[in-house]
Amino acid sequence: xxxxxxxxxxxxxxxxxxxxxxxxxxxxxxxxxxxxxxxxxxxxxxxxxxxxxxxxxxxxxxxxxxxxxxxxxxxxxxxxxxxxxxxxxxxxxxxxxxxxxxxxxxxxxxxxxxxxxxxxxxxxxxxxxxxxxxxxxxxxxxxxxxxxxxxxxxxxxxxxxxxxxxxxxxxxxxxxxxxxxxxxxxxxxxxxxxxxxxxxxxxxxxxxxxxxxxxxxxxxxxxxxxxxxxxxxxxxxxxxxxxxxxxxxxxxxxxxxxxxxxxxxxxxxxxxxxxxxxxxxxxxxxxxxxxxxx
Amino acid sequence: xxxxxxxxxxxxxxxxxxxxxxxxxxxxxxxxxxxxxxxxxxxxxxxxxxxxxxxxxxxxxxxxxxxxxxxxxxxxxxxxxxxxxxxxxxxxxxxxxxxxxxxxxxxxxxxxxxxxxxxxxxxxxxxxxxxxxxxxxxxxxxxxxxxxxxxxxxxxxxxxxxxxxxxxxxxxxxxxxxxxxxxxxxxxxxxxxxxxxxxxxxxxxxxxxxxxxxxxxxxxxxxxxxxxxxxxxxxxxxxxxxxxxxxxxxxxxxxxxxxxxxxxxxxxxxxxxxxxxxxxxxxxxxxxxxxxxxxxxxxxxxxxxxxxxxx
Amino acid sequence: xxxxxxxxxxxxxxxxxxxxxxxxxxxxxxxxxxxxxxxxxxxxxxxxxxxxxxxxxxxxxxxxxxxxxxxxxxxxxxxxxxxxxxxxxxxxxxxxxxxxxxxxxxxxxxxxxxxxxxxxxxxxxxxxxxxxxxxxxxxxxxxxxxxxxxxxxxxxxxxxxxxxxxxxxxxxxxxxxxxxxxxxxxxxxxxxxxxxxxxxxxxxxxxxxxxxxxxxxxxxxxxxxxxxxxxxxxxxxxxxxxxxxxxxxxxxxxxxxxxxxxxxxxxxxxxxxxxxxxxxxxxxxxxxxxxxxxxxxxxxxxxxxxxxxxxx
Numbered sequence: 047x048x049x050x051x052x053x054x055x056x057x058x059x060x061x062x063x064x065x066x067x068x069x070x071x072x073x074x075x076x077x078x079x080x081x082x083x084x085x086x087x088x089x090x091x092x093x094x095x096x097x098x099x100x101x102x103x104x105x106x107x108x109x110x111x112x113x114x115x116x117x118x119x120x121x122x123x124x125x126x127x128x129x130x131x132x133x134x135x136x137x138x139x140x141x142x143x144x145x146x147x148x149x150x151x152x153x154x155x156x157x158x159x160x161x162x163x164x165x166x167x168x169x170x171x172x173x174x175x176x177x178x179x180x181x182x183x184x185x186x187x188x189x190x191x192x193x194x195x196x197x198x199x200x201x202x203x204x205x206x207x208x209x210x211x212x213x214x215x216x217x218x219x220x221x222x223x224x225x226x227x228x229x230x231x232x233x234x235x236x237x238x239x240x241x242x243x244x245x246x247x248x249x250x251x252x253x254x255x256x257x258x259x260x261x262x263x264x265x266x267x268x269x270x271x272x273x274x275x276x277x278x279x280x281x282x283x284x285x286x287x288x289x290x291x292x293x294x295x296x297x298x299x300x301x302x303x304x305x306x307x308x309x310x311x312x313x314x315x316x317x318x319x320x321x322x323x324x325x326x327x328x329x330x331x332x333x334x335x336x337x338x339x340x
Numbered sequence: 341x342x343x344x345x346x347x348x349x350x351x352x353x354x355x356x357x358x359x360x361x362x363x364x365x366x367x368x369x370x371x372x373x374x375x376x377x378x379x380x381x382x383x384x385x386x387x388x389x390x391x392x393x394x395x396x397x398x399x400x401x402x403x404x405x406x407x408x409x410x411x412x413x414x415x416x417x418x419x420x421x422x423x424x425x426x427x428x429x430x431x432x433x434x435x436x437x438x439x440x441x442x443x444x445x446x447x448x449x450x451x452x453x454x455x456x457x458x459x460x461x462x463x464x465x466x467x468x469x470x471x472x473x474x475x476x477x478x479x480x481x482x483x484x485x486x487x488x489x490x491x492x493x494x495x496x497x498x499x500x501x502x503x504x505x506x507x508x509x510x511x512x513x514x515x516x517x518x519x520x521x522x523x524x525x526x527x528x529x530x531x532x533x534x535x536x537x538x539x540x541x542x543x544x545x546x547x548x549x550x551x552x553x554x555x556x557x558x559x560x561x562x563x564x565x566x567x568x569x570x571x572x573x574x575x576x577x578x579x580x581x582x583x584x585x586x587x588x589x590x591x592x593x594x595x596x597x598x599x600x601x602x603x604x605x606x607x608x609x610x611x612x613x614x615x616x617x618x619x620x621x622x623x624x625x626x627x628x629x630x631x632x633x634x635x636x637x638x639x640x641x642x643x644x645x646x647x648x649x650x651x
Numbered sequence: 652x653x654x655x656x657x658x659x660x661x662x663x664x665x666x667x668x669x670x671x672x673x674x675x676x677x678x679x680x681x682x683x684x685x686x687x688x689x690x691x692x693x694x695x696x697x698x699x700x701x702x703x704x705x706x707x708x709x710x711x712x713x714x715x716x717x718x719x720x721x722x723x724x725x726x727x728x729x730x731x732x733x734x735x736x737x738x739x740x741x742x743x744x745x746x747x748x749x750x751x752x753x754x755x756x757x758x759x760x761x762x763x764x765x766x767x768x769x770x771x772x773x774x775x776x777x778x779x780x781x782x783x784x785x786x787x788x789x790x791x792x793x794x795x796x797x798x799x800x801x802x803x804x805x806x807x808x809x810x811x812x813x814x815x816x817x818x819x820x821x822x823x824x825x826x827x828x829x830x831x832x833x834x835x836x837x838x839x840x841x842x843x844x845x846x847x848x849x850x851x852x853x854x855x856x857x858x859x860x861x862x863x864x865x866x867x868x869x870x871x872x873x874x875x876x877x878x879x880x881x882x883x884x885x886x887x888x889x890x891x892x893x894x895x896x897x898x899x900x901x902x903x904x905x906x907x908x909x910x911x912x913x914x915x916x917x918x919x920x921x922x923x924x925x926x927x928x929x930x931x932x933x934x935x936x937x938x939x940x941x942x943x944x945x946x947x948x949x950x951x952x953x954x955x956x957x958x959x960x961x962x963x
Contacts, residue, residue, distance in 0.1 A: 059460055059523040062453060062491035066415055066444040075441035089429045090470075159425035163486060166390045167442050168415040377821040378791035476696060502818075505696045505847050506957055532821050535850045573929060612933050612943040621929035625946040636823040 072169045073177050080181025083154075084147050100143035101189060104136055108193035112200025128201060129194050129222040130297040133229055134290055140190060141258060141286060144182075144233035149241035149250035151178045157245045175335035179238055179328075186230035194222045218297075225293040231324050232289045239327030242334045258286040269307040278310035288320045344369055344494050344526055345389055349398030352384050359384040361550035362398060367528060369494075371520040373541035373558070374530040375635075381550045382530055386496050389528075390419055403493065415444055418487030418495035418525075422502055425483065428472030432458060432482050435471060436489050443490035457489045458482075460523075461515060477508040481515075488519065494526045495519070501536055513539045534632040538562070546635060554635055561635065565628040570598040570611065572620040582614035597624070660722070661686050662810055662841035663707060668716030670702050677702040678713075679865035685843060689836045691856035692845040695961060698862040700845050701740065701814060707843070708737045708812050720810060733761060736808035738799055740815045740845075746788025750779060750798045753787060757802035773801040778827055792819030800828070804835075811835070811842045817851070829855050853953040861960055868960050873953045876960075883950070883959050884908045884921040889932060890945030894918050900935040904928075919949070 086093030152175075155161045164174055198218060202211050240257075241250040265284030269277040281287075287308070294300070295313060308316065345367035352360040360381045376382045387393040388400040391407030391414050399406060405413035427435060436454035445453060458467040461481040466474065471482060480500065487495045500516060501509040517540050519525050529540060537544060537558065544561065546554040554561075570590065572579055580598065583590045588610055592598040600607070615622055661684035670678040678699045694700050705711040706718055709725035709732075718724070723731055744753060754773055758766045774783050777797040787795060796819055804811060817825050832855065836842050846852050852859065853873070861869040861876075869876045891897045898918045902910045906924040913919055922928045925948075936943040949955075 060456070061524065062445070062449070064449045065446055066490075067446060068415075068444055069411060071444055071446070072442045075438065079438055088431075088434055093429065154427065154429075158427050159421070159423050160427055162392075162421055162423070163419065163425050163439065164442065165392055166414055166417060166419040167439075168411045168413075168444060169442065170411055173411075375822065377823060378793045378819070505694070506849050506954065507695060507961060509847065510954075510958075532819075532825065533848060534822060535848070573926070608942045608944055612936050615933040616937050619930065621926055622933055622946055623929060623951075624948060625943070627945075633822055633826060636821075637826060 069169060069173065072167065073173055076164075076169070076174065076177035077181050077184075080151055080178050081185050083151055084182055084185050097143070097147060100139055100147075103139040104143075104189060104193045105196070107135065108132070108197040108200070111197055112203075115201050116203065129198050129218050130293070130299055132194055132197060132222070133190070133225060133293050136190070136193065137229065137286070137290060140186070140229060140233050142255065143189065144186065144237045145240075145254040145258075146247075146251045148182050148234060148237035149247045149254075151182055152238060152241040153245050153247045153250060171335045171337075172332065175331060179234060179331070182238065183230055183234045186234050187227060190226035190230050191223065194226060198222070221296045225289075225296045228292040228296075228320070229289040232320070235324050235327045235331070239331045242331055261285045262287070266307075275310060278307050281308035282311060282316070282319055284308075285323055288316070288323055291316045292320055343367065344403060345528070346401040346404075347385070347388075347398070348401065350385075350388065350395055350400050351397035352381075352388060352393065353396040358550050360388075360547075363547070363550070363552050365545060365552050365555060367526075367545065368543065369526040370542045371516070371527045371529060371540050373537035373544040374528055374547065375532075375537065375544055375632075376547040376553075377549075381547045383498070385547060386498065386528070386530060390414070390417060390496060415490070416493040418490070418492035420483045420487040420495060420497045420500060422498040424479075426471050426479055429470060431469060432463060432467040432471055432474075432485070435482070436467075436485055439486045440489045445490055453489055453491075454485075457485045461485045462511070476503045477505075477511070480504060480508070480512060484512075484515065488523070488525060492525060494528065497527055497529045499531055500529065501531070501533065509536075516540045537632055544632070558632070561630060561632050563630050565630060566602055567628040568600040568603050568607075568611075569624065569626055569628055570600065570622070571624040572598075572615075573623050575618050575620040578618035579614060579620040582618040582620075583611065585617075586610040586614055588614070599628075662721060663843070664717075664719045665703070665707065666717045666719075668703075668706060668713045668718060670699075670706060670711070670714050676865050678706070680716075681862075681865075681867045682716075683860060683867055683870055685841060685860075687836070687839050687841045688857040689832060689842045689844060689855055691852035691859040692843055692862070693847075693849070693852065693859055693957060694862035694868075697864075699865040700862055703862065704812050704814055704843070704845060708735060733806060734809045736803040736806065736811040738803040738811070738813045738816055740818065742799060744787050744795065744799070746786060748787050749784050750774070750787055750790065750794075750801075751783040753798055754783075754802045754805050758805045761806040763806055769805050769807070770801075772807075773805040774798075776804070776831060777801045793821050793824045796820050797824065797828070809840055811840060813843065814845045815847070816844060817846065817848065825851065849952075849954045849957055859953070861957065863961060869956075873956045874951065877951065877956050878925075880956070880959055881923065884923045885925040885928070885951075886949040887920045887922070887925075887928060887932075888913075888945070888947045888949055889918040889920060889943070890916070890947075891918065891936060892942035892944070893939075896939055897936065897941050900939055901931070904931055904935075906931075917945075 082088060085097050086095075155164070161174070165171060237250065237254045240254045241247070243253065244250050262284050265281055268283065269281035271277070272280060291308065295316070300309065343366040347363050347365050349362050349364060350360055351358070351362045374382055374385070384393065388395055389402055389407065391411070394408045400408070402413050402417060407413040407417065433454060436458060437450050440450035440454050441447065455467070461484055463478060463481055463485070466478060471479065474482065480503075484497070484500065487497070497516065501512050504512055513536060516527060516529065520527055520540070529536065531537060541558050543557055544554065545552065570579070576595070576598070580590050583600075588600060588603075588607060590598040590600050600611075611625070663685035665681055665683045668678060668681050669676065681703065692700050692704070702711070706713050707720065707725065709728070712726055720731060721734055725731055748756070751770065751774065754770050755766060758770050763769050774780055777800050779794065779797050779801065782790065782794060787798065790798065796816060800813070800816060803813075817828055820828060829851065832842055832844070844852070844856065858871050859869070859873055860867060889897060894912050894916045898910045898912055901907050901918065901920055904927070906922050906927045908921040908923060910921075911919045920928065932946060933943060
């Protein structure tokens with residue numbers, strides 16, 4: 047007769063003998079975590095509301111235009127806002143989306159002290175800030191490209207000959223991709239830089255939105271009031287419209303949004319101004335985080 | 341014993357303030373207590389070994405490498421800060437997994453080790469609840485868990501029992517002891533409580549005014565003395581007399597314990613007989629013992645340098 | 652340990668006091684008396700210690716019951732604060748104040764006459780004279796704690812309520828603090844200290860108050876409390892020249908519950924009747940000709956008592 051068998055398994059602490067992947071894996075983890083945080087994933091329902099609402103705010107106009115396009119047919123299409131004009135309206139939800147959500151990626155970690163825990167791992171503080179920036183930038187790209195893509199396809203389908211439309215307007219695609227990227231670059235960097243000033247997300251958001259709104263008001267008021275070439279240059283104060291200038295330059299069209307007076311200013315200057323508005327906050331952000339030592 | 345941490349001529353200056361003054365010491369494997377007055381260089385030393393600060397002079401080496409300039413050197417280190425450092429909106433499980441990944445563990449391993457580590461620190465179903473809902477004791481456990489999830493060689497624990505009530509403190513100290521003995525992880529425990537050191541540490545290192553003032557095995561600082569202490573619940577005077585009858589001088593003030601110096605081996609029997617003869621109920625008979633706190637009782641000039649970032 | 656006059660009037664009297672916040676009963680029908688000397692207030696987190704202290708210092712009103720300090724009610728009685736000093740667990744202080752200015756501010760609030768002298772005395776007592784002219788923002792935690800203590804005692808109060816006063820202080824400061832408190836108590840003051848560090852309370856306090864879940868679970872001298880825990884046998888470790896024979900002798904006593912010999916050769920005895928054991932051990936050793944080298948109670952500490960009470 048066989049003796050009954052029994053075994054006890056060791057579920058105590060086991061040392062880890064597996065792979066240790068190094069900096070790139072850590073950066074990737076940070077990137078994914080950054081994107082998830084911004085979207086509110088894994089953080090309950092309330093955290094998802096804001097990103098969800100804003101994404102809808104961007105999608106809905108695109109969808110509406112598509113529906114209208116399919117109804118009015120070829121003749122009406124040219125009158126509808128197309129990919130070239132989309133950002134003129136979409137910029138506001140994107141600005142708000144970024145101002146409110148981007149700081150979340152930085153302020154929460156500072157406020158609850160998690161940053162110290164990152165810094166004692168095999169990454170550097172520049173890895174951290176680049177990872178956070180990249181996370182939001184990629185998310186913003188998705189946010190600004192998807193509606194444009196839908197709009198483009200929708201309008202395309204609405205036209206009488208889709209292939210002909212595509213052949214004639216294929217260059218719209220790289221244009222809106224570039225314009226979207228320019229917008230995303232702008233709306234990612236400024237809010238994150240603002241978040242470096244304060245630990246409270248609401249203050250960072252208020253700071254950024256405040257700056258944009260004031261710049262809009264002051265810039266346009268001055269430029270309308272003074273007029274002429276001086277007025278054109280003064281319109282550059284409306285920094286929020288800088289991505290729109292880039293958009294218009296890419297699509298080679300006249301500006302007719304706010305800050306349009308600045309159209310007179312030479313292209314090189316406007317491009318330079320845009321680059322300054324992106325590079326300076328970026329540099330500031332980078333320098334601020336390089337010195338952090340928990 | 342292998343030297344895990346090494347300070348070689350290590351200095352750190354903040355402007356004109358000298359936090360560490362060209363110190364040399366080595367921390368072996370095992371559990372070492374780091375003691376010293378506030379603002380005297382303790383936290384600075386920890387931050388230098390974690391790579392959070394750059395030395396002004398000399399080197400802080402972790403297993404031979406410099407953690408400040410070489411991020412990879414930090415992969416075998418863990419840190420349990422004193423301050424709050426946990427997010428409140430996510431679950432312990434998710435947080436640990438994320439931290440494990442940032443420490444370089446592949447996704448699947450990160451997940452399983454996170455779950456195992458939380459179990460080992462005593463968090464069971466709670467690990468699926470948001471950290472924001474946790475008590476202080478549970479949060480301390482999560483802090484400890486993220487410090488060991490990647491199986492480090494050494495962890496730095498800064499005031500691990502702060503804010504815990506007596507039972508919580510007891511459990512945390514047991515956990516720390518287990519980390520050393522069962523998990524095979526070395527630890528540097530920075531604390532102000534001698535009780536914490538006595539219960540967990542094999543060695544101590546004392547940093548005062550930027551210098552190392554004491555270092556060595558705990559046992560060396562808590563040796564038994566030559567003095568015998570006797571505590572009785574009653575008939576104390578009768579006992580003193582009975583001892584004197586047998587040629588033993590017992591001193592003591594008021595109602596405190598009786599002290600007998602330089603007892604010979606035969607003296608024990610005399611004590612025993614004196615106890616029986618006097619009918620004094622014996623509460624305690626034991627040699628005196630040096631205390632860790634004696635290190636700090638020796639008078640020294642006040643060394644508060646008052647740096648707010650030296651805390 | 653100071654002898655206490657058990658027949659004198661208690662300094663602090665808490666009479667059937669309860670405090671609730673909505674459904675949460677933080678303090679549940681507590682009655683106690685506190686006399687001069689140092690009393691340790693202990694208990695797990697959330698036991699109601701801080702709530703109780705807030706009621707004793709008049710910051711919050713009991714939902715039920717009465718509290719008197721030095722014979723007077725604490726509520727609606729600003730005058731009582733001339734004789735009462737309070738140090739809360741967490742306190743924000745203005746970083747730009749110098750330490751001295753902070754204590755002076757406190758002294759003025761108490762309406763003291765000779766502010767400089769009283770301030771000097773308080774600062775000297777906490778050993779902060781060297782750093783008194785630096786801003787609080789530059790102090791380490793331990794230094795801040797000491798200045799806060801100075802500020803809470805600058806008016807030389809008769810009664811002091813201290814919530815975790817040693818929190819954040821380093822070993823030397825802890826020793827000095829404890830010595831200071833012992834000095835103050837010797838002069839007849841009534842000091843209540845709430846703390847989680849039991850080994851310190853054990854040496855510092857003359858008596859303890861233990862709260863569990865809002866109720867008063869025990870009060871008095873911890874050894875006397877231990878004696879009342881009938882269901883817990885005392886554990887005593889005996890070191891001697893012949894452990895096995897000693898063990899055999901001990902197990903023969905009716906009053907002994909169990910005897911074991913540990914890895915180091917010590918005989919571990921459990922007995923509910925410690926007084927019988929205290930006389931029996933030397934006697935049995937003598938009868939058997941065994942050399943008695945060491946007798947140590949293992950669960951005689953405040954920590955063991957605390958553990959037993961909380962577990963119950």
